[in-house]
Amino acid sequence: xxxxxxxxxxxxxxxxxxxxxxxxxxxxxxxxxxxxxxxxxxxxxxxxxxxxxxxxxxxxxxxxxxxxxxxxxxxxxxxxxxxxxxxxxxxxxxxxxxxxxxxxxxxxxxxxxxxxxxxxxxxxxxxxxxxxxxxxxxxxxxxxxxxxxxxxxxxxxxxxxxxxxxxxxxxxxxxxxxxxxxxxxxxxxxxxxxxxxxxxxxxxxxxxxxxxxxxxxxxxxxxxxxxxxxxxxxxxxxxxxxxxxxxxxxxxxxxx
Amino acid sequence: xxxxxxxxxxxxxxxxxxxxxxxxxxxxxxxxxxxxxxxxxxxxxxxxxxxxxxxxxxxxxxxxxxxxxxxxxxxxxxxxxxxxxxxxxxxxxxxxxxxxxxxxxxxxxxxxxxxxxxxxxxxxxxxxxxxxxxxxxxxxxxxxxxxxxxxxxxxxxxxxxxxxxxxxxxxxxxxxxxxxxxxxxxxxxxxxxxxxxxxxxxxxxxxxxxxxxxxxxxxxxxxxxxxxxxxxxxxxxxxxxxxxxxxx
Numbered sequence: 001x002x003x004x005x006x007x008x009x010x011x012x013x014x015x016x017x018x019x020x021x022x023x024x025x026x027x028x029x030x031x032x033x034x035x036x037x038x039x040x041x042x043x044x045x046x047x048x049x050x051x052x053x054x055x056x057x058x059x060x061x062x063x064x065x066x067x068x069x070x071x072x073x074x075x076x077x078x079x080x081x082x083x084x085x086x087x088x089x090x091x092x093x094x095x096x097x098x099x100x101x102x103x104x105x106x107x108x109x110x111x112x113x114x115x116x117x118x119x120x121x122x123x124x125x126x127x128x129x130x131x132x133x134x135x136x137x138x139x140x141x142x143x144x145x146x147x148x149x150x151x152x153x154x155x156x157x158x159x160x161x162x163x164x165x166x167x168x169x170x171x172x173x174x175x176x177x178x179x180x181x182x183x184x185x186x187x188x189x190x191x192x193x194x195x196x197x198x199x200x201x202x203x204x205x206x207x208x209x210x211x212x213x214x215x216x217x218x219x220x221x222x223x224x225x226x227x228x229x230x231x232x233x234x235x236x237x238x239x240x241x242x243x244x245x246x247x248x249x250x251x252x253x254x255x256x
Numbered sequence: 257x258x259x260x261x262x263x264x265x266x267x268x269x270x271x272x273x274x275x276x277x278x279x280x281x282x283x284x285x286x287x288x289x290x291x292x293x294x295x296x297x298x299x300x301x302x303x304x305x306x307x308x309x310x311x312x313x314x315x316x317x318x319x320x321x322x323x324x325x326x327x328x329x330x331x332x333x334x335x336x337x338x339x340x341x342x343x344x345x346x347x348x349x350x351x352x353x354x355x356x357x358x359x360x361x362x363x364x365x366x367x368x369x370x371x372x373x374x375x376x377x378x379x380x381x382x383x384x385x386x387x388x389x390x391x392x393x394x395x396x397x398x399x400x401x402x403x404x405x406x407x408x409x410x411x412x413x414x415x416x417x418x419x420x421x422x423x424x425x426x427x428x429x430x431x432x433x434x435x436x437x438x439x440x441x442x443x444x445x446x447x448x449x450x451x452x453x454x455x456x457x458x459x460x461x462x463x464x465x466x467x468x469x470x471x472x473x474x475x476x477x478x479x480x481x482x483x484x485x486x487x488x489x490x491x492x493x494x495x496x497x498x499x500x501x502x503x504x
Contacts, residue, residue: 010378017375025363095354096376097335164277164297251275251297253337 005099014098018089018106022081023113037118041069052186060130060217067216068185068209070115070122075151075208076176078111082155083172086163090256100249101242104159108152112144132219139214139221146234147208153237160245163255183209204233263347264428264459265310265333270342272303272325272332302328303483306342310476315460317470317491319498320480326463329480330354330430333461348427348459359417366401366408366416367392373420387423394449395419396442415442422449429453429460467495 005011048065058064085103086093093100127133162168180186183205189197200206207229211222222230275297287295303325310316318326331337332344334352359373370391374384392401395415405413429450450473454460464470470477470491477494479487487497 008378009380010375013375013380014378017372021361021364021368021372024368025361028363092359092376094331094336095352096359097350097352098376098378102376248275248297250338250340253331254274254276254302 005101011099011102014102015106015109018102019109019113022107022110026114037114038121041066041073041122044069048186055191056187058188058190063126063129063131064188064213064217065186066122066126066129067212068183070119071147071209071212072180072183072185072205074111074115075147075205076179078108078148078151079155079158080169080172080176081107081111082152083159083162083169085155086159086252087256093256094253100252101245104152104156104245108148108155111151112148115144126216131216134219136215136219136221140216143211143215143222143227143230146230150204150208150230150234150237153234153239153241156241156245157237160241160248163252164248179203179205184213185209207233262312263309263345264312264314265308265347265461266343266345267306267308268343268345270303270306270332270339270344271301272306272328272337273299273340274302275299301483303332303339306485308478308485308488310459310461312347312459313454313457314476315454315462315474317462317464317474317477317494318480319467319470319477319494321501324480325483326480327354327432330432330461330463333428334430346428349424350428350430351421351424351426352430352432353418353421354430354432360405360413362406363404365404366395366397369405369416370420373417374423377420377424379424391419391423394422396445411439411442418442418446422453425456426453427458429458431460432463433465467498471495 045062045066048069049062052065053061056064082104085107086100089103092098093103123131158168158172182200182203184200189200189210192200207226211226211230214220214222214226221227277297306329318329320326328337330352331354332339333346334350334354336352359376360369361372364372367388370388371384374387374391379387395401395418397412397415400408400412405416408416431450450460460473462470462474474491476489477491478485479494479497481501487494
């Protein structure tokens with residue numbers, strides 16, 4: 001990362017242009033545009049409210065569930081987009097002299113932009129469900145950057161391996177629904193007994209979703225544990241992810 | 257303009273390898289279970305020990321069978337692949353014309369594609385804005401520049417990408433079998449443009465299987481065979497040796 005292309009103006013423009021293209025293409029041919037990004041969490045929310053409310057006896061469970069869903073969708077979808085970014089851009093990778101870090105980075109930028117876009121209408125719904133706006137909301141911005149760094153690292157690690165072994169992509173799409181239930185989204189951690197709760201904390205996504213619960217459900221800044229662990233995991237993830245990418249990117253052209 | 261002996265491109269002992277994994281998921285298992293013992297990727301040489309000097313203002317052809325390593329050599333010259341060993345020295349800005357039309361996004365319009373491609377080529381917003389009218393004009397696409405590229409014919413797509421690729425007034429131009437694009441009129445226009453770039457003192461590296469085209473344009477050539485540069489010399493002699501490869 002010492003010779004980072006990040007500070008090159010041309011590289012920055014390439015990342016932004018590629019991200020803009022992704023967003024444009026996502027909405028270009030669909031009449032309802034942004035609405036589609038909202039539909040999935042809303043359907044799930046309905047199910048969670050009807051079914052899981054029976055076992056979760058907390059105040060504003062709908063807000064709790066919606067917060068979890070929005071950010072779970074963001075994390076799981078963007079990991080997949082980063083993961084497939086090298087393969088998606090195979091043609092460019094083979095014919096244009098562009099640092100390949102551009103592809104995962106632009107996928108991540110597009111995902112964050114998409115999140116911000118869908119968050120605007122979701123905000124209205126959140127207020128409706130009892131969201132109490134406070135200054136702690138500002139923690140959302142730095143925390144989302146941390147989340148993005150985590151996703152970028154993990155996605156790049158898997159994306160690099162995926163160039164050589166396409167099984168990774170399938171493996172990931174297969175286990176991601178399991179992680180949905182392993183992460184406190186449809187239930188609160190309190191549903192588990194004290195001595196079972198450590199199990200949840202083995203899941204890296206726990207800290208990210210709980211931090212977002214802190215911000216949007218509990219209206220506080222993320223707890224020291226949640227924030228600290230998220231930051232630690234993000235650093236770990238980007239270091240390993242970038243190192244793996246950098247070591248194995250020389251073989252991308254011959255394997256893609 | 258006669259070529260001077262000032263080098264524009266110099267390759268010294270260049271090796272380029274491909275890293276492929278051949279054993280599928282099994283090799284992943286071995287790699288993880290026996291750390292250090294197995295390599296995840298197998299190395300195979302695509303180019304071995306290549307030494308080549310191409311001078312300023314020269315038009316140089318690469319001849320060779322399919323799969324001999326010509327395109328890899330061009331990719332290395334354009335910086336897409338870095339050599340495993342040896343040194344590639346370039347004394348000017350490179351514009352690669354490798355596979356026209358690949359970077360085009362079907363759903364976007366011609367103009368949007370120009371902006372995107374230019375950005376991917378490393379141009380800044382200001383540069384793009386400045387070059388945009390020039391590119392549109394050269395492409396001769398007229399109204400069609402506002403259409404989605406999926407409505408373009410193959411020839412129109414080639415026009416668009418050629419116009420984009422050529423715009424930076426390169427000092428080194430790499431051409432990989434792409435001049436046979438578009439209709440006759442546009443082909444001649446492309447050829448004229450390449451000649452113009454050449455007359456401005458640029459160096460041109462040309463890969464083509466059309467020997468007639470090659471001998472018209474180039475004075476010197478190299479024969480690439482099985483990943484090595486077998487012979488460098490006047491284009492006619494290289495051409496003969498190239499034809500000999502197919503004798504039996």
